Amino acid sequence: MFGYYVLLAFQSLKRNTVLTALMILAVAVGIGASMTTLTVMHILTGDPLPGRSAQLFYPQVDPDPDDKDDHEPRDVMDYRSAVDLWAAHRADRQALIAKGDVRVVAPDVNIPALKLRMLATTSDFFPMFGVPFQYGQAWAGTDDEARTRVAVISSDLNNKLFGGTNSVGRTLRIRDSDVRIVGVLKPWRPSPLFYDVAGGRFSDGDTADFYTKPEDVMIPFSTGQDINQDHFEQFTCWHVPDLNGHQQDWPCLWVSLWVQLDDASKVSAYRRFAADYAAQQMTLGRFNHAGNTRMRNLMAWLDFNHVVPSDVKLQTWLAFAFLVICLFNTVGLLLAKFLHRSGEIGVRRALGATRTAVFTQCLVEAAVIGLLGGFGGWLLTLLGLWIVRRQPTAYADLVHLDLPMFMATFAAAIAATLFAGLLPAFRASRVAPALQLKTL
Amino acid sequence: MHIAPILSALRRHRLATMLIALEIALACAVLCNACFLIAYRLDQMRINSGVDEASLAQIKVDCDDCNASDLNARILSAINQIPGVQSASVISAVPFGEHYGNAGIHLDAANQRPGGVVEFYVGGPGSFKALGLKLVQGAMPQADDYRPVHDFIPAEAPTWVTQALADHLWPGTDPLGQEFWMDKFHYRVAGVLAHLARPGGGEGGPATREWSVFVPGMPGKHLAGNYLIRAQPEQLSRVLRDARTAVVKAAPDAVLDWEQSRSIGELRKSYFEQDVAMTGILLGVIGALLLVTALGIVGLASFWVAQRRRQIGVRRALGATRRDILHYFQTENFLIVSIGVMLGMLLAYGLNIWLMLSYELPRLPVYYLPISVVALWLLGQLAVLAPALRAAAVPPVVATRTE
Numbered sequence: 001m002f003g004y005y006v007l008l009a010f011q012s013l014k015r016n017t018v019l020t021a022l023m024i025l026a027v028a029v030g031i032g033a034s035m036t037t038l039t040v041m042h043i044l045t046g047d048p049l050p051g052r053s054a055q056l057f058y059p060q061v062d063p064d065p066d067d068k069d070d071h072e073p074r075d076v077m078d079y080r081s082a083v084d085l086w087a088a089h090r091a092d093r094q095a096l097i098a099k100g101d102v103r104v105v106a107p108d109v110n111i112p113a114l115k116l117r118m119l120a121t122t123s124d125f126f127p128m129f130g131v132p133f134q135y136g137q138a139w140a141g142t143d144d145e146a147r148t149r150v151a152v153i154s155s156d157l158n159n160k161l162f163g164g165t166n167s168v169g170r171t172l173r174i175r176d177s178d179v180r181i182v183g184v185l186k187p188w189r190p191s192p193l194f195y196d197v198a199g200g201r202f203s204d205g206d207t208a209d210f211y212t213k214p215e216d217v218m219i220p221f222s223t224g225q226d227i228n229q230d231h232f233e234q235f236t237c238w239h240v241p242d243l244n245g246h247q248q249d250w251p252c253l254w255v256s257l258w259v260q261l262d263d264a265s266k267v268s269a270y271r272r273f274a275a276d277y278a279a280q281q282m283t284l285g286r287f288n289h290a291g292n293t294r295m296r297n298l299m300a301w302l303d304f305n306h307v308v309p310s311d312v313k314l315q316t317w318l319a320f321a322f323l324v325i326c327l328f329n330t331v332g333l334l335l336a337k338f339l340h341r342s343g344e345i346g347v348r349r350a351l352g353a354t355r356t357a358v359f360t361q362c363l364v365e366a367a368v369i370g371l372l373g374g375f376g377g378w379l380l381t382l383l384g385l386w387i388v389r390r391q392p393t394a395y396a397d398l399v400h401l402d403l404p405m406f407m408a409t410f411a412a413a414i415a416a417t418l419f420a421g422l423l424p425a426f427r428a429s430r431v432a433p434a435l436q437l438k439t440l
Numbered sequence: 441m442h443i444a445p446i447l448s449a450l451r452r453h454r455l456a457t458m459l460i461a462l463e464i465a466l467a468c469a470v471l472c473n474a475c476f477l478i479a480y481r482l483d484q485m486r487i488n489s490g491v492d493e494a495s496l497a498q499i500k501v502d503c504d505d506c507n508a509s510d511l512n513a514r515i516l517s518a519i520n521q522i523p524g525v526q527s528a529s530v531i532s533a534v535p536f537g538e539h540y541g542n543a544g545i546h547l548d549a550a551n552q553r554p555g556g557v558v559e560f561y562v563g564g565p566g567s568f569k570a571l572g573l574k575l576v577q578g579a580m581p582q583a584d585d586y587r588p589v590h591d592f593i594p595a596e597a598p599t600w601v602t603q604a605l606a607d608h609l610w611p612g613t614d615p616l617g618q619e620f621w622m623d624k625f626h627y628r629v630a631g632v633l634a635h636l637a638r639p640g641g642g643e644g645g646p647a648t649r650e651w652s653v654f655v656p657g658m659p660g661k662h663l664a665g666n667y668l669i670r671a672q673p674e675q676l677s678r679v680l681r682d683a684r685t686a687v688v689k690a691a692p693d694a695v696l697d698w699e700q701s702r703s704i705g706e707l708r709k710s711y712f713e714q715d716v717a718m719t720g721i722l723l724g725v726i727g728a729l730l731l732v733t734a735l736g737i738v739g740l741a742s743f744w745v746a747q748r749r750r751q752i753g754v755r756r757a758l759g760a761t762r763r764d765i766l767h768y769f770q771t772e773n774f775l776i777v778s779i780g781v782m783l784g785m786l787l788a789y790g791l792n793i794w795l796m797l798s799y800e801l802p803r804l805p806v807y808y809l810p811i812s813v814v815a816l817w818l819l820g821q822l823a824v825l826a827p828a829l830r831a832a833a834v835p836p837v838v839a840t841r842t843e
Contacts, residue, residue, distance in 0.1 A: 022739045026732055033728065103504055103695050115502050115695045175504050204645055205799070208714070231504070240543075240623040243591045243662070310799055311718050314477075318725055321470045321791075325729060328463040329736035335456055336743035392713040427455065 002364070009365035016337060020369070023333045027373025030326025031413045032380025037312070037319040039381065039405045040388055043398050044211065044308045048190040052130060053298040055092075057259050059085060059270065061278045062292035064238045064253075069291040075198035075256075075305075076235035079248045081281070082255035086122065090273050091259035092266065095125040096221045097195055098255050100232040104217060105173040106161045116157070118174065119215035120224025120232070126152075126183075128260050129195065134158070136168035136183035139220055147222040152183040157216040172217070177227035179219060188214055191398050192307050194298055195258060198235060200305025207309045211395035271295050309393075323416065330369075330420040338362055338428035349433035359429040366421025367414055374413025381409055446772050456740060461780040467733045468784025468816055469791045471726060472808045476792070478722050480801060485712045487649060489535035489704070490602070490635030492572030494673040495526075497680040497703040498534045499687055500666050503694035508664035511691060515667060518690035522682045524675040530564035530659035531571075531668045532592075536707040537700055539639040540666075541592050545653075546621045547609065555609050555620055556648065559638040560593050562657040563668075568600075570670040571636075573654070576603055577616055578631025581656040585630070589662040593622070597655050598630035604650035606632050627655070645800065665694070676703055730819055737823035741769065745831040752831055753838030762832040769828035770821060777820040781813045788812075 013020045047053050061081050062073035077085075086096050102118045105111075125131070126138035135158075139150045151172055158167055171178050192210040200207050224232070230247040234254045241250035261267045274293045282290040296304060338345075345358055381401060388399045401409075450457045499519065503511055512530055519528040533540035541560035547553040563571070568581050578600065587594035606615035606629070618629045636652040657663050671679040680703055688696055700707075745752075752765055792804040 019739055019743065022735050026735065029728055029732055033725070101502070103502060113695045115697060240591055240625065311714070314799065315718075315721060318470070318474065318722070321466065322725060322729060322732075325463055325466045325470070326732055328459055328466065329732055329739075332456055332459040332463065332736055333739045333743075335459065336740055340743060340747070391717045392710070393717075423455070 005361045005364040006368065008361060009368040012337075012341070012365055013368065016340070019333055019337050023330050023337075023369050024373045024376060026326045026329045026333070027370060027413055027417055028376025028380055030323040031374060031377025031409060031416065032384055034316075034319040034323040035377060035381040035405065035409045035412065036384030036388065037316040038408075039385060039401055040312055040395075040399060041308065041316050042405055043191060043400075044312055044395060046191060047299060048192060048194045048302075049130060049298065052260075053194075055260050055262055056128070056298040057091075057261055057267065057270070057295050058298070058301045059257055059259060059274045060294040061085075061274060061281070061287070062289070063281075063287055065288045066238055067289070067292065069289045071292065073292045073294055074236060074253050076253040077255055077257060078251075078253050079255050080286070081277070082257045085257055085274065085277060088273070088277075091270055092262050093124040093128040093260040095122050095128055095195075095258045096255055097121050097125070097258065098221065098224060098232045099196065099215065100224075100228050102174050102217070102228055102231075107171060107173055107178075109161050111161060114160075116217055117215040118217040118219065118224070118228065120219055120221045120228065122221050124260075125195075125218070125258075128258065129190070132186040132188055134184045134186045135166040136181070139182055143220050144222055147226055148220060149177060149179045149223060149227075150182045150220065151179040152185065152218045153181055154185050154214060154216045155187045156213065158184045174217065174219070175227055175231075179223070179227070185214075189398065190214070191395065192302065194302060195256075197302060197305045197307055198256065200307060203306075205306070205310025207305070207307055208311075208393045208395060210305070210307045211393075211398065267295075327416055327420045330417060331423060334362075334366060334369075334421050334424040335427060338365075338424045339431075341428070342431050345428055345431045346433050349431065355429040358431075359425050362425035362428045363418060363421050366417050366425065369421075370414035370417030371410065373417060374410040377413050378406070378409045443771065443775070446768065446775060450772065450775065453744070456744075457776055457779075460737065460740060460776050461783065463733060463736055464777050464780025464816055464820070465783035465787055467729055468781050468812055469787035470729060471812045471815070472784075472788040472804060473791050473795060474722050474726050474729075475812065476804050476808055477795075477801070478719055478726075481715050481719055481722075484646060485715055487637055488635045489637040489708070490571075490573055490633060490650075491535055491704065492670075493535075493704040493708060495670050495676060496534065496571070497669045497671070497676055497683070498531075498537055498666065498700060498707070499669060499680075499683055500537075500697040500700040501687060501691060501694040502697060503665060503691065506664075506691070506693055508661045509659070511694065512659045512664050514690045515687055518686040519667060519669060519683050522679055522686060524671050524679045525683075526670040526672070527566050527570045527668075528670075529566035529570055529668050530663055531567045531666055532560070532562040532657075532663060533639045533666065534668060534704055534707070535637045535639055536704060536711040537639050543593075543622050547619075549621055549626070551621060551623070556651060558605060558651040558653055560622075561636070561652060561654045562589060562593055562663055563654060564657060564659040564663060567668050568654065568656065570668055573600070573636060574634040575600075576632040576634050577614075578629075581630070586656045586658050589657040589660060590625075592662055593625065593655055594657050595625045597627060597657070599627045600631040600633050600654040601629055602633045602636050602650045602652050604635075605652065608651065627653070730815075733816075734819055734823040737773065737820055738827060741773065741824045741827035742830070745769070745827045748831070749834055749838055752834045753836055753840075756834065756836035757839040765832040765834070766828050769824055769831055773820045773824040773828075774817065777817055781816055784816075785809050785813070 060073045063078045063081055064074055082096055086094050098120045100118055101115055103113050104116045105113045122144045123139050123141045134155055138152060143150055158164060167181050167184055170181050172181060193212055193214060197210050232247060232254050234252045237252035239251040241252055261270055274295060278287060278290040278293050281287040385399050385401055389396050516528050519525055542557055543560060544557045545555040547555050565586055585598050587597045610618050615629050615632055620627055635650060637650055638652050669683055684701055795801045
């Protein structure tokens with residue numbers, strides 16, 4: 001019976017091609033617009049570390065003497081607090097993070113000096129965030145203490161400087177120090193660059209930069225203190241620093257800490273540890289308030305920072321309003337189409353077709369329109385994503401249609417058209433047999 | 441035209457009428473707000489930077505361990521040798537470039553009365569004039585106003601604030617001679633500038649976009665690496681190209697920042713690139729929206745015409761002119777669109793309130809409503825024209841035919 005309905009549906013679609021084309025076009029345009037923005041949302045709101053993110057936490061204490069206990073602490077920590085928490089090794093894994101721009105030269109390669117973003121971190125960073133290696137490996141935990149002159153570089157930089165060959169063992173000159181490359185990453189593009197996310201609530205919705213690429217050069221945190229002394233990027237300062245002193249002692253926030261805590265008891269233990277640390281610092285006189293500690297997990301931290309740019313959210317709402325308009329359109333056209341066949345439906349009813357049968361057949365016809373509209377919507381989604389990729393945003397290169405979203409395009413198109421077809425199909429099934437026969 | 445028979449005919453097609461009216465209502469709501477978003481963005485993009493954008497370019501270099509004074513001397517002399525350069529000076533930042541010194545200021549020495557987070561521009565000799573800043577009050581900086589830069593700004597100096605900042609800090613009072621503090625550093629207002637936009641966006645939204653302070657400073661250890669070039673607008677791109685080459689040659693130990701070493705015009709363009717893209721998307725949505733709405737009207741009107749061929753024939757046989765039939769469908773469409781836009785105006789305001797809450801947008805100005813109502817009326821009339829003309833073409837003889 002279903003096959004017969006599908007056949008009928010196709011025949012009926014052929015009978016009034018203009019109306020059919022209008023409906024398919026409306027569904028396709030609505031689905032194309034909403035799936036384009038939904039795909040972008042799907043990519044931007046995804047979990048950057050599926051399976052791991054629930055174990056990753058971002059502890060915060062608040063050294064700012066001007067802050068109050070009822071405020072949120074600043075998004076980044078000072079050197080002393082971050083290093084103290086890290087050095088206690090109370091978590092399963094822990095990584096310090098500081099960033100800065102540096103001048104990099106590869107002495108044996110004929111390429112002019114580059115200005116690059118450098119990440120100073122600790123060895124746990126790589127296993128904790130599941131960073132994949134192409135060549136070599138991360139530095140060892142002992143290098144974190146030994147201030148070894150080593151570096152891990154991105155695959156982009158390896159391609160740029162060494163043409164993609166195995167560069168482990170070669171030398172880079174960062175500022176005025178030589179470091180030895182010990183590892184080259186595989187292409188690695190977490191979305192967003194979750195470990196760099198901070199300060200989102202001050203950015204006025206303009207958060208596309210959270211989706212930039214990882215830093216090209218990564219070195220041990222301790223080594224960074226030697227070779228990039230006093231040049232790390234600050235998040236903020238609560239007083240004007242004395243630039244002649246060391247950055248470690250500035251009243252500034254520039255180091256963040258990520259910890260991995262594998263079970264709930266460790267999470268509460270770490271919370272207590274951070275609170276105890278803040279209380280202890282208060283008794284020592286370094287903090288003048290202590291209640292202000294926080295520890296969010298990775299996804300909560302991303303939410304807190306509103307990582308999804310407000311433009312993207314706005315586009316999504318717009319696209320859905322647009323889809324609703326397209327559906328209203330389809331409802332009207334389907335109604336016209338079905339009632340146009342009142343005579344035919346009357347005959348079928350008179351010949352014994354039940355209301356359910358007429359209703360089902362109309363819905364099958366709607367579903368066929370949805371399928372065809374979905375196909376058009378898929379093409380328009382591809383076009384829309386191509387346009388998004390050409391936009392000057394940091395996430396442009398991430399945008400693509402994955403299999404789930406491809407399936408969703410068709411599912412959404414059919415579901416939307418079926419929904420739109422409910423009312424017209426109901427009306428069609430109420431056609432009285434006798435009345436229609438009379439007018440024939 | 442008699443409206444009563446049209447209304448009673450519409451009552452027989454309640455569902456279809458309601459659907460079109462609802463579609464028009466939604467279209468009206470989205471149209472009003474999308475147009476408003478475009479206008480708002482275009483307005484933000486028109487920001488007056490306060491400087492002579494067409495004549496200015498920036499050259500930025502990074503030199504980690506250079507002798508800053510020596511670097512400044514080498515680069516300035518290299519740029520000054522380029523024909524067509526009107527002036528070259530050291531400056532900390534330019535509008536639409538990278539931001540330099542965002543800091544919270546206070547109106548008292550004890551740091552108890554906060555004045556907001558402002559942007560400090562530190563400019564070396566010649567930069568004030570080169571920027572082309574317009575004075576509202578006070579005089580240009582004099583030679584002895586340029587003080588050594590302590591950390592990232594001079595510790596104490598006469599400063600020039602924008603009118604917008606002055607209005608925020610000292611509403612209703614004369615800003616000249618007023619004082620403010622940044623931590624322990626102390627500043628006194630020596631002049632008021634008509635406009636000077638911050639390099640990046642304002643920290644507290646669009647209202648803070650011009651909270652800028654110009655502080656004269658002596659180039660040296662803490663003021664180096666960023667240079668402002670002024671040239672005739674038509675020569676600027678050539679001068680900039682030559683300057684980049686000359687700087688790379690004059691300071692081989694430094695890294696030229698290609699992203700930032702551009703004309704202010706180019707920096708402005710890339711600063712607003714994303715807004716331009718978003719405006720394009722909004723325009724696309726509006727276009728598609730109008731198209732889909734029009735297609736819906738065409739489709740349903742065509743269907744109605746087909747359904748009423750016999751009635752039309754009867755009316756024509758009874759003496760109705762083609763014009764009467766045409767007007768009938770036009771009036772019908774006008775009535776449906778009118779019902780739709782009435783609902784749509786309410787929806788538009790609802791949507792706007794939601795946007796205001798979620799995106800901190802201002803209230804939708806009232807004049808958007810009549811404009812979009814007229815637009816939708818016109819759209820409806822255009823869309824119904826073809827089916828209505830087809831209806832008018834129905835010959836009276838149809839009345840006598842049995843289908």
